Amino acid sequence: MAETNNTVRVAFIGLGAMGQPMAGHLIDAKFDVSGFDLSPEARESLRSMGGRPAETIVGALQDADIAITMLPNGKIVREALLNENACDALKPNALIVDMSSSAPNDTRQLADLLASRGLRLIDAPVSGGVKRAIAGTLTIMVGGAGSDISEAEPLFSTMGGQVFKTGPVGSGHAMKAINNYVSGAGVLAAIEAVILGRAFGLEGETVVDILNSSSGKNNATEVKMKQFVLSETFASGFALGLMAKDIRIAADLAKALGLRLETLSGTADAWDSAQKALGPSEDHTRIFEYLKNLA
Numbered sequence: 001m002a003e004t005n006n007t008v009r010v011a012f013i014g015l016g017a018m019g020q021p022m023a024g025h026l027i028d029a030k031f032d033v034s035g036f037d038l039s040p041e042a043r044e045s046l047r048s049m050g051g052r053p054a055e056t057i058v059g060a061l062q063d064a065d066i067a068i069t070m071l072p073n074g075k076i077v078r079e080a081l082l083n084e085n086a087c088d089a090l091k092p093n094a095l096i097v098d099m100s101s102s103a104p105n106d107t108r109q110l111a112d113l114l115a116s117r118g119l120r121l122i123d124a125p126v127s128g129g130v131k132r133a134i135a136g137t138l139t140i141m142v143g144g145a146g147s148d149i150s151e152a153e154p155l156f157s158t159m160g161g162q163v164f165k166t167g168p169v170g171s172g173h174a175m176k177a178i179n180n181y182v183s184g185a186g187v188l189a190a191i192e193a194v195i196l197g198r199a200f201g202l203e204g205e206t207v208v209d210i211l212n213s214s215s216g217k218n219n220a221t222e223v224k225m226k227q228f229v230l231s232e233t234f235a236s237g238f239a240l241g242l243m244a245k246d247i248r249i250a251a252d253l254a255k256a257l258g259l260r261l262e263t264l265s266g267t268a269d270a271w272d273s274a275q276k277a278l279g280p281s282e283d284h285t286r287i288f289e290y291l292k293n294l295a
């Protein structure tokens with residue numbers, strides 16, 4: 001175990017592509033980090049970074065002051081915390097920080113339920129992908145009470161660059177879904193641009209270079225198209241199923257608010273169809289192959 005000089009005990013649940021480097025930054029900052037993941041390899045990686053893996057979630061949560069969840073979705077977060085009353089292992093009045101991309105209305109319900117058990121919840125999803133998780137420069141959008149956010153700020157500063165306060169609990173998760181809608185729509189547009197350009201006889205590289213020097217540029221044209229799509233490496237580290245989930249959360253939110261947003265519902269449907277065709281664990285940039293076949 002790494003030597004710790006920080007009295008705050010942190011439990012990190014979910015040590016996947018994002019959680020592992022994020023937990024690593026906390027360990028480097030000398031927090032006392034216990035952790036749990038269903039995958040034995042992930043638990044072993046926590047040990048090799050100097051953390052304390054546990055064989056059960058209860059073991060990881062035991063007597064922690066702050067628990068961070070970085071799991072595939074909010075339903076899994078809820079089950080992980082509530083099954084066998086796992087969250088009761090935390091210190092009384094402990095703070096839970098859900099950094100996963102979860103559905104905002106479910107997060108509000110979970111916050112109420114945890115409050116009835118004497119626990120506090122804030123939502124702090126992230127953007128920036130695996131690359132910025134490794135660099136410790138994630139954008140973090142946080143919903144919850146100001147005093148709870150202040151308590152988590154020393155942790156956020158080890159994992160992230162910019163931290164935005166978005167409002168009450170659930171608002172960080174709403175903002176994350178909105179961001180991924182714009183990001184996912186950008187990926188679709190950039191890929192269709194290449195398919196269209198190539199069909200007319202343009203080189204894919206030329207299309208991307210000119211978009212990046214013109215008003216059509218977006219995050220996908222700048223950091224995904226050449227790197228993962230044209231190179232056909234499809235290795236961004238962000239799964240297709242996670243992107244489809246996030247955009248569906250945004251579409252469901254619009255529906256719940258009585259909004260008709262045509263591009264959002266079309267984007268959610270496209271990602272859902274691609275997920276069904278290719279499988280949720282493929283890299284999200286592989287949607288290129290689905291769209292190419294469809295075209």
Ligand code: NAD
Nearest residue numbers: 014015016017018037038071072100101129130237238242
């Ligand atoms: P991942 O699949 O790599 O990691 C998830 C981890 O959770 C896995 O290691 C899995 O074994 C573990 N897990 C699943 N159920 C569990 C349970 N009940 N108890 C303990 N562990 C469990 O996913 P990821 O890419 O690290 O994404 C995690 C979250 O971050 C998701 O909500 C995702 O939408 C979000 N996110 C991902 C990225 C990205 O680029 N990968 C970027 C921003 C946000």
